[in-house]
Amino acid sequence: MRGANQSSVSEFLLLGLSRQPQQPQLLFMLFLSMYLATVLGNLLILLAISMDSRLHTPMYFFLSNLSFVDICFSSTTVPKMLANHILGTETISFSGCLTQMYFVFMFVDMDNFLLTVMAYDRFVAVCHPLHYLTKMTPQLCALLVSGSWVIANLDVLLHTLLMARLSFCADNAIPHFFCDATPLLKLSCSDIYLNEMMILIEAGLIMIAPFVCILVSYILITCAVWRVPSTKGRWKAFSTCGSHLAVVFLFYGTIIFLYFNPLFSHSAETDIAAAVMFTVVTPMLNPFIYSLRNKDIRGALGKVVAMKFFLLNNEMG
Template sequence: FTWAQTRRKMNQSLVSEFLLLGLSWQPQQQQPLFLLFLIMYLATVLGNLLIILAIGTESRPHTPMYFLCNLSFVDVCFSSTTVPKVLANHLLGSQAISVSGCLTQMYFLCLFADMDNFLLAVMAYDRFVAICHPLHYTAKMTHQLCILLVTGSWVIINLNSLLHTLLMARLSFCADNVIPHFVCDVSPLLKLSCSDTHLNEMMILTVGSLITFIPFVCILVSYIQITCAVLRVPSTRGRWKAFSTCGSHLTVVSLFYGTIIAVYFNPSSSHSAEKSTAAAVIYTVVTPMLNPFIYSLRNRDLKRALWKGFLKKHIFCLIESIPILVSRK
């Protein structure tokens, strides 16, 4: 009888929804943050969609452009996983998110974050083959290999995200349902659980670490090989041309991993909710917004695709339609 009462009391105390505190607890900062996030989200979606449309209009897009198109798609989905919920909560005046909705958001957050990581590694390998083995580039980076690399990445990160989501779904959450974050991330949810989280933490340290660090090691090895190959080029102009080939990708890699190192591997201060929130903002909003600008400014192939394949076509259509509109008036 005592156990039945205890069980009934636990079932009554289980939470059915979480409360996301958002970015700031101060009311005077809510409106400026809403406008800032809205502008950044629109810039992210428009910038990445423009890249996808520009590459899609190319009759035979180059291999780097194929990977860039996938990266832009992932960036749009990455921001769309979190930012619309933040904006909707502000407009509705609600901080609530259901348990199932929170787990779904956590799944897609892990999915697109890991896919960003894998795509950066695949693009680093592509740059390695282009610079270190230029004569064999077309033979090695075939269309079938590109599809295999991207498809294999999607399969691996889907399994990883599904693993962490299922392990999180088996936990119980009692009493406290306040998440000091604007997104349902793994770490804040584990702190709220009243179940044994040992298995979850072990999987994060093993599987999650492998998913994160293996692509990073691949990027590091690729750029070590690229640097050694470039330093063997006799002319300064040739070295500069080789480095400029991977300049945009190296900028994005530095931004992505620089944030991770600065936030999570800083010995001067311990890990806190504020640092987690700052890292999530950079991952989900800032980096996806900056990627289109970085590639547009530094990638000549993308500039050519934007002008020939998309902007030029639509500008000419607009110019040709002006006399028709004037004659109708």
């Protein structure tokens, strides 16, 4: 069977949720609540930015794209896991597994690129404030986002095609709550050397290069901030960047832990915990960390809520 193009496995079993023996119903409600909070929070951010013309700026344009990506990111994994729990099944087809993996990694790449673009936006705003609007033009912003989508899709397509060529001969139980690359490679009875090398080299470049750009941006931002004579001005600049930095380290820390160490060092429990952090927790925190501490977003959300109550009162009246 080694080297065959067709897999003898037609479906996989996702064991991630069922492997947690303590109070599965409580775990189900926890994931459902986190998913609903992710969708609702990010939808409110999208609605607030679209309805308030004052927020039609490059920073909020990137934030709205990040909110959209985070909704899609969580929606590729959590609903399937919850549906399997309700229906009492654990199965996912071979093609469905590859499709889920494709979208998971595409949205990981998009989060990666958008965090980098947002760091560059903060660099221009802090280091070149007088030229901010001339540098961050709508055309450049659209180009940065569309280019990110193209690169993300090309990157993930390569990994999906490499995974599709592998054979899975007997064991089809994935100790995870979604089709991740690491547990899939462990199940393959084909030679996975090329897949591992491509993850470490090509995917490494996709992740490391943006991370280096973020570090350089913040080094330059720090140098510029320390030249500000006002302590209040320094604090304001650092506070606007602190939330972004927190999510950057949370996101990259879990990615590095999951994908940039030898395959044999992985355990199912630690992989699931790290995956929950970047597929569920981080997207849920996005509205709170990036937006709800921002007075412009809070004001826009207040207008949205007030408008909804006004329309509801008119309908009832």
